[in-house]
Amino acid sequence: MVTLAEVAQHAGVSASTVSYVLSGKRSISATTRQRVEQSIRELGYHPNAGARALAGKRSNIIALMVPLRTDMYVPVMMEIAIAVATTARAHGYDVLLLTGEEGPDAVRRVTGSGLADAMILMDVELEDERLPLLRGGDAPGRATSGPGDEQPSVLIGLPADTTGLTCVDLDWSATGALCVEHLAGLGHRDIAVIGEAPAVYERHTGFAERTLDGLRSRARETGVRVLHRPCEGGYDALALTLARIFDERPGTTGFVVQNESAVEPLLALLRQQGRAVPEDVSVVAICPDQVAVQASVRLTSVAIPAQEMGRRAVEHLVAKLDGRGGDEVVLLTPELTVRASSGPAPAAP
Amino acid sequence: MVTLAEVAQHAGVSASTVSYVLSGKRSISATTRQRVEQSIRELGYHPNAGARALAGKRSNIIALMVPLRTDMYVPVMMEIAIAVATTARAHGYDVLLLTGEEGPDAVRRVTGSGLADAMILMDVELEDERLPLLRGGDAPGRATSGPGDEQPSVLIGLPADTTGLTCVDLDWSATGALCVEHLAGLGHRDIAVIGEAPAVYERHTGFAERTLDGLRSRARETGVRVLHRPCEGGYDALALTLARIFDERPGTTGFVVQNESAVEPLLALLRQQGRAVPEDVSVVAICPDQVAVQASVRLTSVAIPAQEMGRRAVEHLVAKLDGRGGDEVVLLTPELTVRASSGPAPAAP
DNA sequence: TTGAAAGCGCTAACAC
């Protein structure tokens, strides 16, 4: 293994000079810099990460905690994770992959050991047990031992109480409202919402509940009726759900789907029942654009900006680590794209 | 931050004693051990990762390189990644997430800096440019500077030349053979294979080509005709592909699908064309079980054992790091589960 | 603009 000392010797300078060439923290004459850089290249030198972390008190690693469960739409998580890794590298950080498995202990372990300089948490629940460890500022009852002691962190998702936290998320409430607005504008008066699996609601995942809130309050404002049904994915589960919906509200002409694995079954079943999309019923999906355009009917949808979320999370974290910017809640504005699955409500029979 | 020295002082022992209590590398009297453990708990001590890596010459980190592209079936990659993270933790390792973006440079960086003790590579191509850096043993032309210098590594996937490499993969060739066997056994004589996107083949990804090999050689043995067509996912692309297939081979009664995003479109289009599954045509999918059971027809399928692959990769890597076990190619035996999508070939008209 | 040297917190000989 090549060490900094070897590079120094090869270049005929002192160790500190090599270090400063690398960090740029003091000015170096052009000739010295070139000699050092030359030696670095010739010897194939890579600074030792452990030594750096020890002496410099920063590991240049960001921890990313992904959920262990996979009852959520996996490609979105993956896209976020990849965006995080890519953006982090662009800022000189590596990414440590943690699963939710260890729970709050992982936070303590990573914080305490200096393994990572900061963390990003995905799949945050409304009352998340990891939050007390991360809350900064002057939040009462926080569990850190002193000011400035907490791990810089960014949540992807919104807990109930965001005091002293930095969060990045799609504005799910606005997303729900946007869907209702679109359908109401087309004259639909009876809307059914096909949601995530029941477990997602029971777990009090923020995004699902907030979407519902947005949906319902805009429905109230526009005089539209909304019926919400959680749903496991797949054909069988959806067939049941759909039957119950039409049973209870035969006049339903609009659907909002927030569950990727229910999208295609819904379209298939509607077709099978002789209900044309969008002539008889309109469908609005909350899903990644890729899913919307690959479906059997090109879906009017609100996109889930996975990459954007990952990228923004890292950028906020890096800003914090550089001492710029503090706690903040960033809500991304949802955008609805009209495609072939929504149209005017049919005239009442 | 609590240091080992502080723990030692608090417990009234020397630093080395604390270190040995932690590592278990020499025997400690019960009373001393308890005093030390007590102090560790009271002070909330966590060993510093950087110092450990520096002094101990091991970071206890495994790097996992995932593909940046997402034209492959993402949930499988994610499941592997999560299995890797989980299994690694169980062995005391953390996982560093690298994207393919940096290419071979990432390998050099991680190796050279001692950031990770070992790496796992996913999505290996037949002639992968990262391989020369990883090849160990006495492989000719390897790029390491001396014996024992290379990074311990495990590939998930099989390159063309496995000399000096450890690989874990599903036996794709046997998988292809198994599919043909099943269909041939049911009397099908004309089989169409709907494959991954053309880009996957152009990139010479091992699994796709090997599956084809297995498919074709077993077809030759059983006197079955095979027509292979790569296919982008989605309805439109599949409609085209399917039309071409029936155009060229009107007598096709068996399908093998190796492309998750073609599964549902295929079923829908067959239905739409009035071809009943499995009465008129049989379908065998190569996909995770979850996809097979959630489809609109429960699919006869060969499962992709994602978790198993991730787990085995880590276990082999840990064995290598512990000085046990060397290079080896581990091929997991495919298993075909008969469900509702395959049946006897219809009598010739 | 550069060098010398004191640590960073831990591991692992080497003592006893």
Place this chain on the structure above:
DNA sequence: GTGTTAGCGCTTTCAA
């Protein structure tokens, strides 16, 4: 069974 101590490779004062 336990203590002492010399590094591991780097960053960063302090001095020149």
